[in-house]
Amino acid sequence: MFVISTFETSTGLPELVGFVFIFFLGAMIGSFLNVVIHRVPARESIVFPSSACPKCKSRIKFFDNLPILSWLILGGKCRACKSLISPRYPAVELLTALLFILVFWKIEFNAFLPVALIFVSCVIALVFIDAEEMILPNKITYPLFLFALIVRLISPIFFGVSLFADLYIFPLNNLADYPLWLVSIAGGVLGAAVGGGSLWLVGQIWERLRGIEAMGLGDVKMMFGVGALLGWRLALFSIFLGALTGAIAGIFVIARQKEKDFQTQMPFGVFLGIGSIIALLFGEEIIKWYFKVFF
Numbered sequence: 001m002f003v004i005s006t007f008e009t010s011t012g013l014p015e016l017v018g019f020v021f022i023f024f025l026g027a028m029i030g031s032f033l034n035v036v037i038h039r040v041p042a043r044e045s046i047v048f049p050s051s052a053c054p055k056c057k058s059r060i061k062f063f064d065n066l067p068i069l070s071w072l073i074l075g076g077k078c079r080a081c082k083s084l085i086s087p088r089y090p091a092v093e094l095l096t097a098l099l100f101i102l103v104f105w106k107i108e109f110n111a112f113l114p115v116a117l118i119f120v121s122c123v124i125a126l127v128f129i130d131a132e133e134m135i136l137p138n139k140i141t142y143p144l145f146l147f148a149l150i151v152r153l154i155s156p157i158f159f160g161v162s163l164f165a166d167l168y169i170f171p172l173n174n175l176a177d178y179p180l181w182l183v184s185i186a187g188g189v190l191g192a193a194v195g196g197g198s199l200w201l202v203g204q205i206w207e208r209l210r211g212i213e214a215m216g217l218g219d220v221k222m223m224f225g226v227g228a229l230l231g232w233r234l235a236l237f238s239i240f241l242g243a244l245t246g247a248i249a250g251i252f253v254i255a256r257q258k259e260k261d262f263q264t265q266m267p268f269g270v271f272l273g274i275g276s277i278i279a280l281l282f283g284e285e286i287i288k289w290y291f292k293v294f295f
């Protein structure tokens with residue numbers, strides 16, 4: 001059967017145009033995320049000054065600042081001083097572009113698309129900052145939480161029908177008589193409480209039992225934002241996936257160590273990020289499939 005996409009019906013353009021556009025948008029946003037990843041932990045402005053070589057500080061010309069391409073053309077070296085530029089830069093750009101493609105393919109052309117793209121962009125920044133600096137800056141986690149609450153508040157008003165599956169599921173289904181925006185906000189607050197709260201609780205219990213801090217507050221704040229947007233079920237699912245992928249990665253890390261150190265610090269935000277993107281894109285389907293198969 002030939003399926004006409006929502007992009008084709010609403011713009012009159014072939015779907016391929018949408019994919020090409022979203023790829024370039026993703027590469028450009030990825031380029032901006034590189035600046036965020038580099039500067040936010042260092043408490044520098046993300047607007048001024050323009051990008052410079054980390055070694056020789058020479059300003060990067062706009063034609064040397066094309067996402068992905070410039071790094072390849074320059075052979076991964078600064079044009080002025082020839083010092084190596086980290087492959088993290090093109091990697092973030094390519095990853096963002098590919099994730100944008102995946103989001104567009106999965107969510108399609110609708111009101112939730114920009115919301116999902118902004119969410120994924122925030123998560124990519126958090127993942128790479130946590131991987132490099134072992135912190136999840138408030139400058140990203142707080143705006144993410146605020147953004148999620150605003151989306152929760154306005155989406156039923158702007159678009160009429162709900163984009164959130166959790167509004168029709170326990171315990172929010174008990175609020176059926178209330179206006180949709182109120183139910184939606186309640187869902188966001190509940191998601192934040194379950195997402196951030198459960199992590200906080202696990203951290204507290206661990207600290208009592210072992211006497212060491214296991215969970216950073218950054219992880220808790222990150223899950224406030226993820227939970228507020230995705231709702232309580234997908235927040236728990238994100239944490240489950242984060243713990244699973246984190247444990248798998250931990251086994252690999254310890255297996256490669258000469259001196260086995262089971263207290264090795266892992267940037268948990270990286271795995272929460274991976275989990276929350278999977279939850280955003282495939283969570284509802286996986287949960288439905290799980291309950292069909294096992295219950």
Ligand SMILES: [Zn+2]
Pocket residue numbers: 053054055056057058078079080081082083
């Ligand atoms: Zn240089």
